[in-house]
Amino acid sequence: MNVTEEIRSMGEKARAAGRELAKLGSRKKNAILESMAAAIDESRKGIRDANGRDMEAARAAGLSDAMMDRLQLTDARLDGIVDAVRKLEELPDPVGQQLSQWQRPNGLEIRKVRVPIGVIGMIYEARPNVTVDAAALCFKTSNAVILRGGREALQSNMALTEALRRGGERSGMPADAVQLITTTDYAAVTELVRLEGLVDLVIPRGGEKLIRAVAEQARVPVIKHYKGICHVYVDAAADQTMALDIVENAKCSRPGVCNACEKVLVDRTIAKEFLPKLAERLGARGVELRGDEEARNVVPAMKAATEADWDEEYLDLVLAVRTVEGAGEAIEWINRHGSHHSDSVVTEDEAVKERFCAEVDSACVYTNASTRFTDGGEFGMGAEIGISTDKLHARGPMGLEELTTYKYIVTGTGQIR
Amino acid sequence: MNVTEEIRSMGEKARAAGRELAKLGSRKKNAILESMAAAIDESRKGIRDANGRDMEAARAAGLSDAMMDRLQLTDARLDGIVDAVRKLEELPDPVGQQLSQWQRPNGLEIRKVRVPIGVIGMIYEARPNVTVDAAALCFKTSNAVILRGGREALQSNMALTEALRRGGERSGMPADAVQLITTTDYAAVTELVRLEGLVDLVIPRGGEKLIRAVAEQARVPVIKHYKGICHVYVDAAADQTMALDIVENAKCSRPGVCNACEKVLVDRTIAKEFLPKLAERLGARGVELRGDEEARNVVPAMKAATEADWDEEYLDLVLAVRTVEGAGEAIEWINRHGSHHSDSVVTEDEAVKERFCAEVDSACVYTNASTRFTDGGEFGMGAEIGISTDKLHARGPMGLEELTTYKYIVTGTGQIR
Numbered sequence: 001m002n003v004t005e006e007i008r009s010m011g012e013k014a015r016a017a018g019r020e021l022a023k024l025g026s027r028k029k030n031a032i033l034e035s036m037a038a039a040i041d042e043s044r045k046g047i048r049d050a051n052g053r054d055m056e057a058a059r060a061a062g063l064s065d066a067m068m069d070r071l072q073l074t075d076a077r078l079d080g081i082v083d084a085v086r087k088l089e090e091l092p093d094p095v096g097q098q099l100s101q102w103q104r105p106n107g108l109e110i111r112k113v114r115v116p117i118g119v120i121g122m123i124y125e126a127r128p129n130v131t132v133d134a135a136a137l138c139f140k141t142s143n144a145v146i147l148r149g150g151r152e153a154l155q156s157n158m159a160l161t162e163a164l165r166r167g168g169e170r171s172g173m174p175a176d177a178v179q180l181i182t183t184t185d186y187a188a189v190t191e192l193v194r195l196e197g198l199v200d201l202v203i204p205r206g207g208e209k210l211i212r213a214v215a216e217q218a219r220v221p222v223i224k225h226y227k228g229i230c231h232v233y234v235d236a237a238a239d240q241t242m243a244l245d246i247v248e249n250a251k252c253s254r255p256g257v258c259n260a261c262e263k264v265l266v267d268r269t270i271a272k273e274f275l276p277k278l279a280e281r282l283g284a285r286g287v288e289l290r291g292d293e294e295a296r297n298v299v300p301a302m303k304a305a306t307e308a309d310w311d312e313e314y315l316d317l318v319l320a321v322r323t324v325e326g327a328g329e330a331i332e333w334i335n336r337h338g339s340h341h342s343d344s345v346v347t348e349d350e351a352v353k354e355r356f357c358a359e360v361d362s363a364c365v366y367t368n369a370s371t372r373f374t375d376g377g378e379f380g381m382g383a384e385i386g387i388s389t390d391k392l393h394a395r396g397p398m399g400l401e402e403l404t405t406y407k408y409i410v411t412g413t414g415q416i417r
Numbered sequence: 418m419n420v421t422e423e424i425r426s427m428g429e430k431a432r433a434a435g436r437e438l439a440k441l442g443s444r445k446k447n448a449i450l451e452s453m454a455a456a457i458d459e460s461r462k463g464i465r466d467a468n469g470r471d472m473e474a475a476r477a478a479g480l481s482d483a484m485m486d487r488l489q490l491t492d493a494r495l496d497g498i499v500d501a502v503r504k505l506e507e508l509p510d511p512v513g514q515q516l517s518q519w520q521r522p523n524g525l526e527i528r529k530v531r532v533p534i535g536v537i538g539m540i541y542e543a544r545p546n547v548t549v550d551a552a553a554l555c556f557k558t559s560n561a562v563i564l565r566g567g568r569e570a571l572q573s574n575m576a577l578t579e580a581l582r583r584g585g586e587r588s589g590m591p592a593d594a595v596q597l598i599t600t601t602d603y604a605a606v607t608e609l610v611r612l613e614g615l616v617d618l619v620i621p622r623g624g625e626k627l628i629r630a631v632a633e634q635a636r637v638p639v640i641k642h643y644k645g646i647c648h649v650y651v652d653a654a655a656d657q658t659m660a661l662d663i664v665e666n667a668k669c670s671r672p673g674v675c676n677a678c679e680k681v682l683v684d685r686t687i688a689k690e691f692l693p694k695l696a697e698r699l700g701a702r703g704v705e706l707r708g709d710e711e712a713r714n715v716v717p718a719m720k721a722a723t724e725a726d727w728d729e730e731y732l733d734l735v736l737a738v739r740t741v742e743g744a745g746e747a748i749e750w751i752n753r754h755g756s757h758h759s760d761s762v763v764t765e766d767e768a769v770k771e772r773f774c775a776e777v778d779s780a781c782v783y784t785n786a787s788t789r790f791t792d793g794g795e796f797g798m799g800a801e802i803g804i805s806t807d808k809l810h811a812r813g814p815m816g817l818e819e820l821t822t823y824k825y826i827v828t829g830t831g832q833i834r
Contacts, residue, residue, distance in 0.1 A: 108790060359436070361532075366828075367829060369830075369831070373834055392534075392810040396825050408782070408812075417795065
């Protein structure tokens with residue numbers, strides 16, 4: 001079987017499994033999730049052995065320490081993985097939920113009801129925990145999933161998937177509800193994202209390069225974010241102490257993630273007062289500041305920002321700082337240079353808050369809070385399969401509801417048109 | 418300016434106009450819609466002259482009578498066009514609507530609010546009324562629109578767009594909220610559907626060939642339906658008189674539309690009783706029946722259906738008829754051969770109704786009603802920009818709400834993570 005046939009065959013099996021999943025009730029699904037969790041728990045030795053082989057190969061291939069760290073499955077991380085599956089059992093099942101209902105003058109009753117999307121393709125990079133997270137989230141919402149992880153994690157992902165399938169089957173899950181692509185041939189990804197009619201949605205997670213390649217090749221819908229260029233705008237009417245806390249947190253609490261702040265815009269009128277404090281606060285945290293000319297006039301120690309700085313996602317302890325002419329210029333700048341992910345204004349001025357929230361075209365717009373809250377868990381969704389900066393279907397953090405679609409069920413008594 | 422530059426420039430103008438539209442309130446937008454309606458009303462002569470030139474060219478090019486009829490703008494049709502715009506004024510504006518709101522334990526207040534999608538590309542065929550419908554629907558939801566109609570209707574579409582822009586501007590609409598692509602170069606379509614970052618959604622409407630071409634070239638999200646292969650399944654427990662009425666209506670009331678019935682499945686146990694009545698009823702309406710072997714054993718006058726018949730959208734007075742082994746086989750058949758558009762079961766058996774509605778994977782699933790009700794107007798949406806058989810974002814008839822997305826507005830008091 002060549003790659004094309006192999007992936008198509010996986011798609012067909014997933015579609016068939018999806019039809020069976022749609023018939024499972026919430027209680028049954030939770031029992032299956034519990035079996036999955038238990039199977040991972042009892043397969044720790046095999047999973048850690050497999051992970052050891054991945055780690056060895058990674059070391060031989062000269063992967064960076066950061067990559068190695070992401071790849072490693074310690075016992076504590078396995079605890080976390082098992083706990084995450086169990087936590088899903090407690091969350092409400094969105095499938096079957098009635099979104100609205102109305103009756104037409106001719107007596108037709110129309111109900112709009114949440115249903116599974118069907119078959120989801122998940123393409124991701126090194127962290128093996130995504131294998132379990134994605135499988136469990138898709139299963140909880142009665143979707144079949146086809147997983148394609150990074151080649152560095154192949155042995156780990158195979159061991160985890162084997163446990164998930166074995167555990168799931170024990171409680172009545174159709175095994176093909178969870179499938180892992182094991183070929184490392186990149187053609188498998190291209191085939192997967194073109195399986196119109198068999199794959200309903202592809203979610204890529206990883207670096208911008210991976211996501212762009214998927215989006216360009218795809219024929220099926222893709223939900224994604226390329227990057228997070230998040231701004232904090234410090235308005236003239238800001239509580240500056242609050243602004244310092246928010247910028248420090250948004251920049252430093254975890255600089256490598258997509259909701260970290262990459263740029264600060266400061267109202268020109270407070271630049272002289274605010275920027276030295278900012279430089280001091282962030283300097284103490286080891287952050288490199290890159291400023292526009294005006295900012296450097298105030299804090300000459302800042303590096304000069306180049307044009308490229310305004311569109312770059314550093315994912316590091318680097319922050320670009322720019323002065324602007326009030327909220328209007330800040331909004332325009334963010335809409336032009338941001339990534340429509342998460343942007344925040346710090347201000348005590350209600351009119352500025354309102355304008356910023358109305359006009360900034362981002363998935364999540366904040367007033368007086370850190371951009372780091374853009375996260376399914378922090379939003380209270382209980383789980384997250386990804387973050388979308390697309391505008392269609394799902395925007396912002398994607399939890400269980402975002403893994404469903406709806407259908408209309410129309411009940412008649414013989415109505416004709 | 419070449420086509421690439423021209424389309425990109427239109428995209429940039431649309432994006433800028435969209436930002437302005439997002440600031441307009443509902444009352445202002447309704448005043449603008451009224452100006453649009455008035456401008457079309459007062460420009461009838463110019464519009465009909467332009468339409469006359471299209472008709473003449475179409476006649477010279479040898480277009481079919483059906484195509485000519487779709488192209489023609491009579492005074493009555495212009496009345497309809499003007500009325501449709503005015504009707505939109507009365508519909509509620511979904512933009513700004515709060516979808517949900519909650520507070521997190523840390524005090525963050527999260528609001529999920531409907532916002533415009535941004536810039537919508539609309540690609541369609543001969544009917545010039547789509548120009549006005551699409552422009553008005555997009556405008557009502559604060560979206561900028563780039564229209565690309567069929568070349569046969571170019572003069573008519575130009576005259577209509579000119580009136581829409583002139584009328585809209587009179588009441589304060591940014592003119593580029595409505596733009597028409599006037600080059601007939603097909604490259605314009607390819608450019609439009611690849612304008613990532615400038616076009617947020619493309620809606621193609623027309624024949625399957627047009628839609629497939631758009632979907633294959635697109636880099637931006639597309640919402641579409643390729644075709645409507647709608648089924649009526651007549652169950653063993655059907656009220657057969659009702660079934661005859663429903664099939665006749667679903668097949669004959671307007672055979673050329675996507676929600677018309679193309680296939681009837683009949684439970685084997687009632688085939689001998691039901692099929693002769695069906696043949697008689699539809700024969701009287703001039704419908705050609707094509708049956709499987711079992712159906713032809715009962716009604717030998719039926720033509721034999723070929724394998725291709727089960728996947729074909731006739732859009733004509735032709736109906737394929739197949740016997741099945743109960744609801745289970747009917748559901749499986751519909752999921753395999755249908756187009757996930759609209760499918761109906763006729764039965765008095767509650768268990769069959771429930772199973773059919775749960776398991777048929779279509780946008781609209783009916784019990785005891787004609788598939789012809791799949792329509793924004795019939796659903797009570799007041800308007801329709803298209804019908805989706807996709808599962809993401811919008812499924813089934815798409816009205817005003819489906820032309821919006823949402824954003825999260827998060828209000829803090831200095832929260833950091």
